[in-house]
Amino acid sequence: MREPRPTIHDVASRAGVSKSLVSLAMRGSPKVSDASREAILQAAADLGYRPNAAARSLADRRSRTVGVLVLDLHNPVFADILDGIQSEVRAQGYSTMLVTGAADPDREQAELDKLLEFQVEGLILVSHRLSPAALRRFAAEVPTVVVTRDDIHGPRIDTISNDDVAGGALAAEHLISLGHTRIAHLAGGDNPVARNREQGYRDAMTSAGLEDDITVIPGGLTDAAGYASAQRALAGPRPPSAMFVANDIAALGAIAAVQECGQSVPGDVSVVGYDGIALGALRTLSLTTVAQPLERMGTLAAQRLFARIERPRQRAHHVLVESELVVRGSTAAPAIDL
Amino acid sequence: MREPRPTIHDVASRAGVSKSLVSLAMRGSPKVSDASREAILQAAADLGYRPNAAARSLADRRSRTVGVLVLDLHNPVFADILDGIQSEVRAQGYSTMLVTGAADPDREQAELDKLLEFQVEGLILVSHRLSPAALRRFAAEVPTVVVTRDDIHGPRIDTISNDDVAGGALAAEHLISLGHTRIAHLAGGDNPVARNREQGYRDAMTSAGLEDDITVIPGGLTDAAGYASAQRALAGPRPPSAMFVANDIAALGAIAAVQECGQSVPGDVSVVGYDGIALGALRTLSLTTVAQPLERMGTLAAQRLFARIERPRQRAHHVLVESELVVRGSTAAPAIDL
DNA sequence: CTGAAAGCGCTAACAA
């Protein structure tokens, strides 16, 4: 069907040398005479030769490839983290195989199985939905680092994360300090990241003596979920003057819902998000948020992974990064209640 | 360093059969007795056996993998197209290897070279920045389909695209029919997609007798670029009452700039984007746009690719999909000029 | 510096 690709053997015979010399030359070994190298490179170029990664990986017993799973390609958070990962991986001369499981545990498992069949030397999971058992199974087979979660422990599971409880508290405290009391939390669903952010909110409310005002609206981490939760919050008997939303994308949805109700942000309702996506800095949105150092988290993850690929038995590190409150235009003091 | 993974050979000896029988059993061949299959599967499970994709691909002379290059993971457009691609690729029992070149021709080339070394059986390029020569070189080696562009032709280059000239005209005509005359175009930079959209705008303006009002502000296809272009447009001596922006992400940036100037959308300035990203449907943004059938474009691309993998010499198809104007809240009739 | 030979894990005839 397809004409066969040229192999190392074709290059060798065209250059008039042996296979192994070509192999050396292709990888820039110094033990090749200039004349031979010249001839080999020329022959390779003439033929349009490309090394076969499958063959190399088989003979070499290593793929020089790492696998990356991301929760959801639609959320720009992950693009930022990926930038950090990719630059580090490339710097190491590795390739990355990128997959998504669309937040579905079974698909995530299937994708990771594929990755392992491809003999990736390590795994970076950017916010997964795996069960602890499944995660440990993978981590037992190959160096693994988890980004944005640190709830599942294991001897070989490195993590890069921020303190979501503290971050959630930061968000709530900001609203409290502005003078809000009717502060609702639009929660992010059944996952540890969202649960921690909610916990931070609860803690802050309680510390401020506002435990009776704690209002948690169930929701999710997508724009549509934020929109729906906000609608429900505003339809209640005692609508909030401020909302802390589980992440930025959902916060954008929430802002949309507020404005659609004929209310303004922050005039009638203040909104705080979480993550620090670039879009939130746009003046229209101007989203106050708890910003994670996304790209750096990616870089750190890749660095941890390579450290562990080097020394697999080293004990796991848990890197905690600092998130910070970025105050923008979506929050303000509450309107005076007349 | 790492303990070696179990191989087909280990499974065979544990199950008391030969390598080839295991190979057959693993791929569900009917020519294996139930007893053997049972034993083999059990042994494989006990050992935690995973087939080695590199070895399989080498022996099989096919990788069952396609390569996908996307322009920019930060633009949600591509996530939507990818959804379409992935579902089709999975349905065919193939895997996809996803890479980005971050809109840099050299990096794109390097990434595609890698993909070919991995022996991908086909390539889907979702909006690339390759030179015609480079693209043709790749297409000569492996079945290739290009999504969102149709400017580079070649006997083996399939394309899936919309008519950007017509789409650009659609956007401009909408603004014209609303009564606008001072309509600026915030252009998308030096690439054929953006140039075509601009052409459509010029055509529509000319047809309406508004050639003297044609105003093109140079820019780019990111939120930051849209923001900057809009600022420039508004700072001009004769600020526009409407803007057609080269894509949705840039349009969001433009809206931000308008609002920051103390003007409102659509009260003072109407804004139209292009692409149809989900975010634009949020009520806050409520972006009028020319929507492409993104996910379907992905599906079509994958279908074309598999058709071509089947029959490589078949002549190239150029699929044109319909885009449609989606009118939302970011456009309205111009304010009466007092 | 160069070449021959073995083998990575798997598939695919072909025989038995």
Place this chain on the structure above:
DNA sequence: TTGTTAGCGCTTTCAG
């Protein structure tokens, strides 16, 4: 139905 035998393209000893 099963086992044997060759490779797939490459890296890597190990002799020349």
